[in-house]
Amino acid sequence: MQESNSIPVLAPEVEFAQSPRGAFVDQRHEQRDRIAAQAPFSNLLGFQGDISHWVFGPSLKRAFDIVGALLLAIIFAPLLLAMPVLLWRQKGPILYRQRRVGLNGELFSCMKFRTMVPDAERLLWRLLGANPSLRDEWLATQKLQSDPRVTALGRFLRRTSLDELPQLWNILRGEMSLVGPRPVVPEELSRYGRNASVYLAAKPGLTGLWQVSGRNTTTYRRRVALDVYYVRYGGMLLDLKILYRTAGVIFLRQAC
Helix, strand or coil: CCCCCCCEEEEECCCCCCCCCCCCCCCHHHHHHHHHHHHHHHCCCCCCCCCCCCCCCCHHHHHHHHHHHHHHHHHHHHHHHHHHHHHHHHHCEEEEEEEECCCEEEEEEEEEEEECCCHHHHHHHHHHCCCCHHHHHHHHHHCCCCCCEEEEHHHHHHHHCCCCCHHHHHHHHCEEEEECCCCCHHHHHEEEEEHHHHCCCCCCEECCCCCCCCHHHHHHHHCCCCCHHHHHCCHHHHHHHHHHHHHHHHEEECCC
């Protein structure tokens, strides 16, 4: 039997609110929460008023993604050429590939430059089994703030987000967008509750609201709220603001 590349929409009983704080709300208050959500997220990126009118049509967003990805590939061409050589010298694979959830639940191979030691997956479970505090952190956020598996070069790549440059190829293939919700692994989708269907309505992004809104310092519940907000109310102006903030993080090392 042929394996399917799509996964079912998960719909637990509890739904995350549209509020940036991720509070649980009655669906009857949806309009009230939409209005309440506009202000904090708009203030976060310097907006005034309702941003939902600045919308992208699918064709325009796709064209924007292609042009933007090609421009970024030209700008970062020296790094795209040098990084494989540096990683090859470390005696390990150059790229790290992982199955992530895309538009409509389609799974795709999301690419990054390798930032960890070889055999990192097996080492992770060994670390989690030996250290309860690391295990609790992983279960809460699916990340380790100080991951001992990350190499010195990997720390630089992660700090500058340059490890994600290979995702330009994912964008050109139509699997991702320049801006969108975070690419998640299938196991994480259950954390979105009924909002999983909202998440699946958009392509994941190279950058997004989460990346410029605290990133590793924020809670998982807030990550979900940021992704849901972007899918429901995002558009051209919000994308441009997020890209501007992302450039500041990479080039000027501004705090998110």
